[in-house]
Amino acid sequence: MADKPTLDTVFAALADPTRRQILSMLLEDDMAVTDVAEPIDMSLAAVSKHLTILANAGLISQEKRGRVKWCKLEPDALREASVWMQGFGQFEAINLDAFERFLEVELADDPVKDPIEPEQEAG
Amino acid sequence: MADKPTLDTVFAALADPTRRQILSMLLEDDMAVTDVAEPIDMSLAAVSKHLTILANAGLISQEKRGRVKWCKLEPDALREASVWMQGFGQFEAINLDAFERFLEVELADDPVKDPIEPEQEAG
DNA sequence: ATAAAACTCAACCAATTCGTTAAATAACGC
């Protein structure tokens, strides 16, 4: 667990086609690393690295049972990024100033957090 | 125009905080390159490169009038990537929920920071 | 105990990214 998920790491993770392919595969079911790697024309080590990147971005979780590491899609990180993006797509029609304030609040400290959760700032 | 917008280029463009900052700035209004660069602690050349990357991703357009190049937000590319993300499903409802709550708070007549109830078990 | 399976780690390489500064280009304004 190197870094905690940020918009940086989430979008960077999504920028690679192999990693998006992996996410699509995991949409169907949880998979072992080896099974993820099987249809990908790349060394197992490379796929393992991609999975680590996806995990650091919070887009998947990995649970080791026995010698098998199971990979599971975690849509929460995607949701955060989606909120950010849909704002740009839809807000022009509504209120740009409001959306800017929204962004300031959401992105004030980069780590991905629940976008709904109110800031708990007892001052 | 180097390459045409792809999911690769869009997500890669979004992965940089400076570029997201630029997009936020362009929400307010179209801007000249120099004006985009002004609040960014970085050389003009670097900002110019960021704008090129955003343009190649289709996230902004640039129109040169005289010696000034105007930068304009293009939400369509974002929408396309957003559609891809929605393919991952479940988060969409929650996303819209977050959006709704945001609208309630931000666009209320009196934008008081109401403590939002600690919800949300999507079940 | 030994071998195989399921990974990860380390070392390496090529290509790309993100920034710099300095020079080049293009359009004003006089």
Add this chain to the structure above:
DNA sequence: GCGTTATTTAACGAATTGGTTGAGTTTTAT
């Protein structure tokens, strides 16, 4: 034309990325 403003291009460097192979480690099977 000459200097200034607006912006890109070129050359460079440090850091990161995305892949490789080969050697671990841990768990399972015989």
